Amino acid sequence: MTDLGTLATEPLFGLPLPALWFALLFAMLGTFLFLDGFDFGAGALFGVREDETERETVLAAIGPFWDGNEVWLVVFGGALFAAFPSVYADLFSRHYLLMFGILGALILRGLAPEMYEQRHDAAWQRWWGRAFVAGSVLAPFLLGAFVGNWLAGTERSFTLVGIVVGLAVTALTVVSGTAFLRVKTTGEFHDALGAYGLPAVVGYLLAVVASLGALWVTVPGLRAALVSVPVLALVGLSVLLAAGYVLALRRDHDLLALVASAALTYGLVAVVALALYPAVDPVTGATVQSAIVSTLPLNLMSVGAALLLPLIASYFVVLYSAFSGPAQPTEGY
Amino acid sequence: MVDPVIASRLQFAVTTIVHIIFPVMSMGLAPFLVYFTWKDIRTDEPRYEQLRRFWTKIFAVSFVVGTVTGIVLEFEFGTNFAAFSTTAGELFGGPLAIEGMMAFMLEATFLGVFVFGRERVSDALYFVSSVAVGLGTWLSAVWILIANSWMQTPRGYELATENGQPIVHLVDPVAAYFTPRFTYMYVHMQNSAVLSVSLFMAGVAAYYVFRHHVWGYSVANVGFWEATLKIALVALLVTAPLQVVHGDQYAQHVYETQPQKFAAMEAVWDTERYVPEYIVAFPTSPDQLTDPRAKELFGLGIPGGASWLASGGDPNAEIRGLNEFDTEPPPVAIVFWSFRAMVGLGFWFILLAFWGGYRWWRGQLLEDDLLHKALMGSSLLGIVAVELGWIVTEVGRQPWVIQGVMKTSEGVSPGLTGAEATVTLAGFVLVYTTLLGLYTYVVARIIRAGPPGGEDLRTVPDDRPDPSTPPAEVPADD
Ligand code: HDD
Ligand code: HEM
Ligand code: HEM
Numbered sequence: 001m002t003d004l005g006t007l008a009t010e011p012l013f014g015l016p017l018p019a020l021w022f023a024l025l026f027a028m029l030g031t032f033l034f035l036d037g038f039d040f041g042a043g044a045l046f047g048v049r050e051d052e053t054e055r056e057t058v059l060a061a062i063g064p065f066w067d068g069n070e071v072w073l074v075v076f077g078g079a080l081f082a083a084f085p086s087v088y089a090d091l092f093s094r095h096y097l098l099m100f101g102i103l104g105a106l107i108l109r110g111l112a113p114e115m116y117e118q119r120h121d122a123a124w125q126r127w128w129g130r131a132f133v134a135g136s137v138l139a140p141f142l143l144g145a146f147v148g149n150w151l152a153g154t155e156r157s158f159t160l161v162g163i164v165v166g167l168a169v170t171a172l173t174v175v176s177g178t179a180f181l182r183v184k185t186t187g188e189f190h191d192a193l194g195a196y197g198l199p200a201v202v203g204y205l206l207a208v209v210a211s212l213g214a215l216w217v218t219v220p221g222l223r224a225a226l227v228s229v230p231v232l233a234l235v236g237l238s239v240l241l242a243a244g245y246v247l248a249l250r251r252d253h254d255l256l257a258l259v260a261s262a263a264l265t266y267g268l269v270a271v272v273a274l275a276l277y278p279a280v281d282p283v284t285g286a287t288v289q290s291a292i293v294s295t296l297p298l299n300l301m302s303v304g305a306a307l308l309l310p311l312i313a314s315y316f317v318v319l320y321s322a323f324s325g326p327a328q329p330t331e332g333y
Numbered sequence: 334m335v336d337p338v339i340a341s342r343l344q345f346a347v348t349t350i351v352h353i354i355f356p357v358m359s360m361g362l363a364p365f366l367v368y369f370t371w372k373d374i375r376t377d378e379p380r381y382e383q384l385r386r387f388w389t390k391i392f393a394v395s396f397v398v399g400t401v402t403g404i405v406l407e408f409e410f411g412t413n414f415a416a417f418s419t420t421a422g423e424l425f426g427g428p429l430a431i432e433g434m435m436a437f438m439l440e441a442t443f444l445g446v447f448v449f450g451r452e453r454v455s456d457a458l459y460f461v462s463s464v465a466v467g468l469g470t471w472l473s474a475v476w477i478l479i480a481n482s483w484m485q486t487p488r489g490y491e492l493a494t495e496n497g498q499p500i501v502h503l504v505d506p507v508a509a510y511f512t513p514r515f516t517y518m519y520v521h522m523q524n525s526a527v528l529s530v531s532l533f534m535a536g537v538a539a540y541y542v543f544r545h546h547v548w549g550y551s552v553a554n555v556g557f558w559e560a561t562l563k564i565a566l567v568a569l570l571v572t573a574p575l576q577v578v579h580g581d582q583y584a585q586h587v588y589e590t591q592p593q594k595f596a597a598m599e600a601v602w603d604t605e606r607y608v609p610e611y612i613v614a615f616p617t618s619p620d621q622l623t624d625p626r627a628k629e630l631f632g633l634g635i636p637g638g639a640s641w642l643a644s645g646g647d648p649n650a651e652i653r654g655l656n657e658f659d660t661e662p663p664p665v666a667i668v669f670w671s672f673r674a675m676v677g678l679g680f681w682f683i684l685l686a687f688w689g690g691y692r693w694w695r696g697q698l699l700e701d702d703l704l705h706k707a708l709m710g711s712s713l714l715g716i717v718a719v720e721l722g723w724i725v726t727e728v729g730r731q732p733w734v735i736q737g738v739m740k741t742s743e744g745v746s747p748g749l750t751g752a753e754a755t756v757t758l759a760g761f762v763l764v765y766t767t768l769l770g771l772y773t774y775v776v777a778r779i780i781r782a783g784p785p786g787g788e789d790l791r792t793v794p795d796d797r798p799d800p801s802t803p804p805a806e807v808p809a810d811d
Contacts, residue, residue: 064445085422092411
């Protein structure tokens with residue numbers, strides 16, 4: 001038997017690990033929704049641009065990044081499994097068909113660009129282009145629906161709350177996708193992209209209001225949480241961020257607009273986390289304290305995450321600095 | 334409507350059997366790519382740049398398909414095996430989470446640099462990115478196999494019951510995660526990946542070498558393919574014997590730790606000594622088809638062979654028969670035949686390696702058309718052997734999902750309906766068949782296009798001489 005000292009009995013440095021892991025989980029989800037979100041948004045914008053060079057530019061812009069971005073979802077799933085195993089099992093099996101919808105959309109989104117580049121005949125590219133757009137739009141919509149249902153604590157997978165939250169998340173990906181593509185483009189395409197920012201962010205705010213309304217009406221238990229100070233503050237902040245985002249795009253401060261869209265994304269996720277806490281799964285009544293794994297695996301995971309997360313941040317710095325600046329449509333291998 | 338248990342098991346089987354193809358390709362290609370990148374940077378020889386660029390294309394496609402199929406698997410633990418995930422989450426979730434943070438993050442970020450960044454980053458960072466990607470693929474195998482080997486030989490845990498549900502608690506992480514089984518599995522798996530890729534490379538290269546030297550087409554890049562063939566043969570000469578020697582040790586370990594699985598591998602019903610190793614065995618009556626060693630059979634065996642395998646050298650060792658266990662046996666025929674086919678392929682790969690090595694040594698590597706045909710025919714057999722090995726491992730463990738702790742039938746999500754499970758099963762069969770078809774199509778196109786800087790075979794007119802001329806007499810224009 002390996003001697004583990006206090007690792008097996010006491011939380012690491014006496015930290016409130018269950019709450020920290022709850023926060024970390026949502027931070028991972030937010031990171032996924034921001035990073036892969038702009039890939040999804042780029043995919044949606046790919047759908048509304050007809051020009052061949054523009055489309056190639058969109059694919060080149062996300063090409064080096066999307067794989068790394070998507071891993072945040074894998075890591076979120078793994079961390080949920082490791083920290084709250086019963087929640088992982090209950091949530092995923094409860095929304096069985098929804099989960100497979102998300103997986104199907106992610107398969108389409110991942111595969112389509114690879115296939116699109118393989119052949120240059122029109123019919124082939126038209127179909128894979130459509131598949132790419134469908135995957136890019138459906139993935140955030142269904143993910144949003146999943147998060148909405150999670151928060152609402154419903155056993156059904158297709159609900160009003162799910163739909164409006166899904167729409168909000170989809171609009172949000174277009175918000176960040178626009179900013180991202182602006183950073184990665186120049187010239188006419190860059191200027192044309194500016195037009196999408198305002199409708200996307202307005203659509204997002206409207207969908208957020210609709211989501212809050214739907215939650216208010218259908219889940220009375222959440223009303224107190226929805227009007228709590230932090231949630232109201234975050235909603236107010238989102239409106240300011242949205243205005244800042246539009247201004248930044250107008251003045252060609254594209255990177256600033258991208259940062260604003262990141263803040264919007266983390267803000268949305270924070271609202272969900274705050275409204276949920278201290279519950280993790282309202283359906284079963286599991287709370288952060290009741291569903292957390294035992295001390296030993298939790299401590300080990302915490303050590304692992306503390307060592308690995310800074311490393312991961314450095315990989316992303318290497319990746320994003322290697323590919324800073326505008327994308328070239330012809331880049332590859 | 335299929336029973337949710339059966340549908341979930343079938344679905345898991347279909348999705349893993351497809352998934353593992355892509356990790357095998359990427360883990361097996363990784364060491365080659367690191368080598369090509371190193372040589373490309375250090376020698377400036379165009380050949381290595383060609384090798385790197387060509388095989389990187391195949392790596393990149395494999396990786397993308399590996400990613401999209403892998404995410405499905407991770408989610409399936411929660412969707413289809415919720416009871417298993419709740420029971421085993423404390424031990425099982427950790428490795429998966431660490432796998433994501435330690436391995437997938439590393440490979441997925443540096444893959445961007447490796448695939449798209451040759452012109453953008455320094456040589457040193459480029460080389461580092463090739464190593465990071467390779468290391469990432471090999472590390473992901475570490476964590477997923479830690480999880481799997483714990484399911485085969487669980488240790489370092491305590492079983493409790495909470496709210497009527499069995500829950501496994503981690504008590505000794507070192508014992509739980511670094512089981513002896515893990516080492517066996519990792520060596521066997523990683524070596525099999527390199528072996529499979531060597532066979533694949535050799536088969537593809539042999540095709541072009543054959544076209545050029547035997548058939549008389551003029552293949553513009555024949556030098557590239559000759560180099561590929563030689564590199565693949567060297568790797569084959571190392572990995573093929575190692576796989577078999579190691580497999581022998583591994584079988585002994587399985588005998589010691591999972592006697593029921595071993596009995597199924599050998600189809601032994603009654604405890605016996607001096608058990609023969611049947612090479613083939615057929616029941617004499619059709620209703621025993623699923624049971625290769627039912628009482629009456631026609632068999633061809635090595636006397637004492639199975640006992641010898643189990644004990645590591647004692648032909649008289651005792652093997653416990655399936656009848657002695659309290660649980661029902663796994664599907665014996667599947668395990669028995671998969672094991673035989675894997676072992677048979679293992680010996681075939683050694684033969685191929687020695688044959689190719691001998692011809693090379695005699696300076697006849699490029700002319701031996703029979704060898705070329707054998708290599709072409711074997712290009713996918715490495716992957717076939719990997720699948721068979723996994724079928725032995727996973728089907729042989731039945732009826733347990735965690736050996737001796739939890740039955741597979743108890744691990745399935747309680748709320749899952751037959752209808753839901755059937756819908757997704759049908760969907761996956763459809764989607765994964767399409768996925769495999771597309772992957773094959775893309776890889777075939779990359780191969781036909783040949784290495785960069787050479788002629789694209791798709792655009793070269795068929796310059797094969799009059800088919801009535803015996804091909805062997807056509808001089809090759811080297
Ligand atoms: C190229 C592929 C390949 C080849 C030629 C072999 N194997 Fe293998 N084998 C695998 C690829 C594989 C694998 C990668 O598919 C498995 C599945 C799980 C694992 O660890 O390795 C496996 C599993 C596996 C198992 C089951 C282990 C378990 O239940 O956990 C045994 C006993 C062997 N092998 C033994 C052998 C022997 C005796 C071989 C030759 C004489 C052999 N293998 C050749
Ligand atoms: C990638 C290579 C693998 C292949 C080809 C494979 C194959 C299979 C097959 C054929 C089954 C169905 C067995 C049956 O129900 O009769 C199965 C089940 C299962 N495997 Fe694997 N497996 C692989 C790796 C893994 C790994 C690495 C894990 C765990 C980390 C794992 C976990 C499971 C689980 C949980 C089940 C479902 C329960 C069961 O049926 O036993 N598998 N696998
Ligand atoms: C049945 C259990 C398995 C699960 C749950 C699983 C899970 C995953 C996941 C989530 C990914 C995507 C990672 C990403 O986003 O980059 C992935 C890819 C990968 N998996 Fe699996 N996997 C399983 C079996 C295996 C096995 C048995 C191996 C090898 C021993 C393996 C090796 C890899 C590798 C190397 C990748 C990277 C992508 C690639 O190279 O194709 N996996 N897997």
